[in-house]
Amino acid sequence: MLTNKEILRVAKLNKSFGDLHVLKDIDLAVDESDVVVLIGASGSGKSTLLRCLNFLEFKDNGAIYLEDEKIEKETHNLNQVRQRIGMVFQHFNLFPHKTVLENIIEAPIHVKKYLRNKQLKKGKPYWTKSDLVTNMMYIHRHCLEVKNNV
Amino acid sequence: MPQFLDKIIDSVSHFWSAFTSSYDLFLEGLWLTLKLSAASLLIAFVIGLFFAILKISKFKPLEWIADAYIWIIRGTPLIVQIFVLYYGLVEFIIIPPFWAGVIGLAIHSGAYIAEIIRGAIQSIDKGQMEAGSSLGMTKFQTMRRIILPQAFRRAVPSLGNQFIIGIKDSSLVSFIGAQELFGVSSSLGSNSFDFLTFYIVVAVYYLVIVLVLTAVVNVIEKRMAKSD
Ligand SMILES: Nc1ncnc2c1ncn2[C@@H]1O[C@H](COP(=O)(O)OP(=O)(O)OP(=O)(O)O)[C@@H](O)[C@H]1O
Ligand SMILES: [Mg+2]
Numbered sequence A: 001m002l003t004n005k006e007i008l009r010v011a012k013l014n015k016s017f018g019d020l021h022v023l024k025d026i027d028l029a030v031d032e033s034d035v036v037v038l039i040g041a042s043g044s045g046k047s048t049l050l051r052c053l054n055f056l057e058f059k060d061n062g063a064i065y066l067e068d069e070k071i072e073k074e075t076h077n078l079n080q081v082r083q084r085i086g087m088v089f090q091h092f093n094l095f096p097h098k099t100v101l102e103n104i105i106e107a108p109i110h111v112k113k114y115l116r117n118k119q120l121k122k123g124k125p126y127w128t129k130s131d132l133v134t135n136m137m138y139i140h141r142h143c144l145e146v147k148n149n150v
Numbered sequence B: 001m002p003q004f005l006d007k008i009i010d011s012v013s014h015f016w017s018a019f020t021s022s023y024d025l026f027l028e029g030l031w032l033t034l035k036l037s038a039a040s041l042l043i044a045f046v047i048g049l050f051f052a053i054l055k056i057s058k059f060k061p062l063e064w065i066a067d068a069y070i071w072i073i074r075g076t077p078l079i080v081q082i083f084v085l086y087y088g089l090v091e092f093i094i095i096p097p098f099w100a101g102v103i104g105l106a107i108h109s110g111a112y113i114a115e116i117i118r119g120a121i122q123s124i125d126k127g128q129m130e131a132g133s134s135l136g137m138t139k140f141q142t143m144r145r146i147i148l149p150q151a152f153r154r155a156v157p158s159l160g161n162q163f164i165i166g167i168k169d170s171s172l173v174s175f176i177g178a179q180e181l182f183g184v185s186s187s188l189g190s191n192s193f194d195f196l197t198f199y200i201v202v203a204v205y206y207l208v209i210v211l212v213l214t215a216v217v218n219v220i221e222k223r224m225a226k227s228d
Helices: A046-053 A077-082 A098-110 A117-130 A131-139 A143-149 B002-056 B058-072 B078-088 B097-122 B126-132 B139-176 B181-192 B195-226
Strands: A006-017 A022-032 A061-067
Touching: A006 B139, A006 B195, A022 A046, A022 A131, A061 A143, A077 B126, A098 B139, B002 B058, B002 B139, B002 B181, B058 B097, B078 B097, B097 B139, B097 B181, B126 B139, B139 B181, B181 B195
Parallel strands: none
Antiparallel strands: A006 A022, A006 A061
16 A cells, blocks of 8 residues: 655644633644545634644644744744745735736746746646636626636 | 995906916915925825834834824814924024925824824724734734725725825915915016915815815725725
């Protein structure tokens, strides 16, 4: 049997908001190409866990490993760590002043500094394929215009 | 009744002849008003953006600096600020009227613009900053590429309003000797003792400037609404 490389590991993660202890000793391991589903009642802490993994919230204690590297806000440049993690927000938090395509290529071009033309070419297949785009279109009134232009 | 009509026709033709005989002087004044306004509002915008960012800074002393600036400038009349620059500083530095006016108007409008931009920035959903972070963008990058473009769109109506105020406020620079629109009308008024006519003439010039600027702001607003 083929065992995949471990991508993400969480050990004994705890997080409270004031008196509200949301995450209690969370352990989690995700291997390469795993698809993991978190199920829980509303308010049970799914978003909080994801936000901790992307360092938008800071854990109280416990450990987060990304590809066997223990990540701490004190020792790591979090912007660089976040470049290795993709995340979709509960409310999408798309950029309303940008087109669908511009939303997709924003990070590759301005964070990863890939060439714009190359990225525009890469962006195209996603944008016709993905269902995500359908959600995006809802927010972007002029996305149809873009579709016709691209 | 005909007498009454005669009077109106008289006044109108009097106004018209004052208007046509003075337009070369007024056009020079208009040009100076536009230069004063454009230079001061451009600088005011930069000042405003700078202090808006200080104000939302998490580092308290920076916020206090912005608070102090806004408090002092909003708390004192523009004419006092212009006089301080022009007459008050005469022992240390002699600033020509045009530049004293530009600087005075710029630091004055800058305080109001700072508050407008700060409000617009804070009105943007904080999820936008998080979204930028989650992509690995720095705070500065997210501010420049995500937050500010959206904030400016929201600020357009208030900024337009502030620019209109700024243009009309430039009339105060006539009190330190600049022959801008209002200065021209005062001179013509005192030369002819026909103050009423020339103040009405100058009012018409200001009305036209504001009309044009309002139209420009409306077009920009419509453009932005379309691309939102
Ligand atoms: N910033 C915060 N400050 C205080 N309490 C918070 C904060 N964020 C989340 N909470 C609380 O933590 C708990 C877990 O919230 P979380 O959003 O993680 O739930 P969830 O599982 O994602 O719920 P849903 O299924 O509704 O999305 C909730 O009780 C919520 O009110
Ligand atoms: Mg949630």
